[in-house]
Amino acid sequence: MLARDAGADGAFVFAVRTTGVCCRPSCSARRARPEHVEFFADVAAAVRAGYRPCRRCRPDAEPPAARRAQLVARLCRTIEAAERAPTLRELAATAGLSPFHLQRLFRAVVGLTPHAYAAACRADRARTALARGATVTAALHGAGYGSTSRFYADAHARLGMLPRRFRRGGPGEVLEFGSASCSLGTVLVATTARGVAAILLGDEPKALEQDLRQRFPRAQFAAGGRAFRATLGAVVAFVDADRGRFALPLDLRGTTFQRAVWQALQSIPRGSTVGYAQLAARLGRPNGTRAVARACAQNPLAIVVPCHRVVRGDGDLAGYRWGLERKRALLAREGAVPAKGEP
Numbered sequence: 239m240l241a242r243d244a245g246a247d248g249a250f251v252f253a254v255r256t257t258g259v260c261c262r263p264s265c266s267a268r269r270a271r272p273e274h275v276e277f278f279a280d281v282a283a284a285v286r287a288g289y290r291p292c293r294r295c296r297p298d299a300e301p302p303a304a305r306r307a308q309l310v311a312r313l314c315r316t317i318e319a320a321e322r323a324p325t326l327r328e329l330a331a332t333a334g335l336s337p338f339h340l341q342r343l344f345r346a347v348v349g350l351t352p353h354a355y356a357a358a359c360r361a362d363r364a365r366t367a368l369a370r371g372a373t374v375t376a377a378l379h380g381a382g383y384g385s386t387s388r389f390y391a392d393a394h395a396r397l398g399m400l401p402r403r404f405r406r407g408g409p410g411e412v413l414e415f416g417s418a419s420c421s422l423g424t425v426l427v428a429t430t431a432r433g434v435a436a437i438l439l440g441d442e443p444k445a446l447e448q449d450l451r452q453r454f455p456r457a458q459f460a461a462g463g464r465a466f467r468a469t470l471g472a473v474v475a476f477v478d479a480d481r482g483r484f485a486l487p488l489d490l491r492g493t494t495f496q497r498a499v500w501q502a503l504q505s506i507p508r509g510s511t512v513g514y515a516q517l518a519a520r521l522g523r524p525n526g527t528r529a530v531a532r533a534c535a536q537n538p539l540a541i542v543v544p545c546h547r548v549v550r551g552d553g554d555l556a557g558y559r560w561g562l563e564r565k566r567a568l569l570a571r572e573g574a575v576p577a578k579g580e581p
Contacts, residue, residue, distance in 0.1 A: 239263045239275075247301040252277050253289040260284035264302075265295035309333055310347040311522035313340075314355065323356035347522050348498055358494040413454055416462040416470050417443040421478045422564050425540075426450060427470050429462070433487030436538045437473055439560035453538060477541055484542045492536070495521075499533035506547045509573045513551040535559050541568065 239252055246263040253260040254270040260281060261267060278284040281291055281298045291298040313329055324332075329352055330340040344352050413435060415428040420439075426446035428436040436453060440446045451459070462470060469486060476484055490500065498521055506512055514534075518526040534545040540560055546568045550556045555575075558565035569575040 240269070242266065244302070247297075250277055250279060251281055251284050251297050253284050253287070258289055259292045260289040260297060261292040262295040262297045262301070265292055265297075267292065267294055306343060307347055307519050307522045307524065310344055311524075313344065313352070314348065314522055317352065317356050318359050320356075323353070323360065326352055347520065350498065350501070355494065355498075358497065361494075411454070411457045412460055413450070413457050414460050414462040414466045415447070415450060416466060417446060418470055418474050420474050422560075422567065425474060425477055427462075427466075427473045428454075429466060429469055430489045432489040434469065434473070434539065434542075435489040435491070437477075437540045437542055438538070439477075439540045439564060488539065488542070490539060490543070492533075495529065496533045496536060499530055500537060500539075500543045503534070503537070503543050503545055503547065506544060511547050511549045511569065511574050514548055514556070515551055517548060531557075544568075547572075547574070 239246075242264045244264040249263070251260045251262060252275050255274045255276065256270065260278065278287065278289075284297075285291070313333060316329070316332065317324060326337045326341060329344075330337040333340055335343070341351060344350075344355070348355055350358065411430065413428045413430055415426060415436075417424055417426045419425075422439050423441050424439070424443055424446060426436070426438040426440070426443065426449075427434065428450055436450055438446045438449055440449075472486060490497070492500065499517070502517060502520060512520075514531050515524075515527045518524060518530045521530070523529065530548075534548055535557070537543050537545045537559070540546075546558060546565045548556075555562055555565050555569070566575060
């Protein structure tokens with residue numbers, strides 16, 4: 239309450255005896271003296287006790303964060319359904335906001351600007367069409383690309399290769415890989431020419447290699463050389479210490495939604511956790527808890543994309559692709575949960 243933490247809105251309300259008003263924790267009104275404040279589980283309980291809802295923060299209405307998330311979710315659906323990507327001004331007019339405020343709000347919720355989100359949706363449509371066997375020309379026009387040059391300029395960043403190679407299943411792409419021991423067991427690292435494509439944790443190198451081959455079924459695999467060994471050492475050091483920002487370039491591929499989830503994961507501070515439902519709400523998809531959980535399970539970059547920081551709403555650690563013991567160890571190391579054996 240003292241911090242006016244909007245993240246606590248909906249968890250409780252507080253009331254002030256001298257004014258007869260109940261408020262959200264984030265209310266911007268001047269704080270009352272502590273001896274005049276009492277707390278209630280919700281607005282209904284405060285009203286039964288004789289208080290009225292504050293007209294400034296409106297605790298009886300939907301939380302502002304939820305309203306913003308719903309607005310952005312509607313805009314996302316508009317972008318996804320449009321044959322031509324709407325401009326920022328058009329989206330702002332739909333939302334009743336200025337272009338500046340819409341851009342800032344959209345990026346805060348989704349992690350991408352409206353323009354970047356529209357480009358990602360367009361690339362997803364092209365990727366789906368190519369995977370189904372459409373010609374490159376049909377895929378680019380069906381996805382909404384205005385010109386061939388724009389499509390090819392976008393292709394390598396979005397598809398990881400030229401469109402014709404992607405249509406054939408990406409044969410010939412070379413991944414260097416190797417394994418090493420670390421504090422969490424065994425870590426397998428794989429790189430492409432663009433950056434680190436996979437960081438997998440487990441017990442046995444052979445099982446991790448099988449997992450890697452399933453993720454990249456059309457690629458060619460090669461044992462890492464001298465430059466790769468330096469990358470492997472840097473990854474092991476990061477896994478063991480997990481401090482600071484991972485400095486190596488990444489080759490992180492996925493759908494628009496997966497990339498949005500993975501970017502949101504990277505914004506969770508060390509030592510903190512969020513619930514699957516809370517993360518879904520941040521992304522403007524309050525009903526997308528299961529989809530968020532699937533995206534976390536499909537994360538190819540352990541620790542660098544910290545899916546271990548997502549837990550169930552009741553605080554239970556839930557699942558983790560690389561084992562609950564590793565998840566607990568990571569969270570204990572970050573101070574988010576007690577270490578095993580501690581109270």
